[in-house]
Amino acid sequence: MSESDWLEKEFKNIEFGDKRLRDRFFSMANIFSRRPDETINKVVVNFADKKATYRLFSHKNFSSDKILFEHRESTSSRLQNESVALMIHDSSFLASIQKDL
Incomplete structure (x- = not known):
């Protein structure tokens, strides 16, 4: 599945009150x-x-x-058909500490 196909499927119900905003969202997301x-x-x-x-x-x-809501809704919908789901989470973080030399 291409990125474009995935985006269309994942955010098929997203609305911003204006078709031009929706079109721009998909264009930029791609x-x-x-x-x-x-x-x-x-x-x-x-x-x-x-x-x-x-x-x-x-x-x-x-x-x-709005974007996160639609993503959660699509994810929840996909999970309805699965008996097992893995949730991968990256809890790492970077710390930038500057020391006087």
């Missing part, structure tokens, strides 16, 4: 899914797309809560 460890400035090279990405993130109808 781009970021290919390079999840990079910043917006590295992933989105075109200035107009960069500006559109920041506009999307700051729009009053757009929120990470």
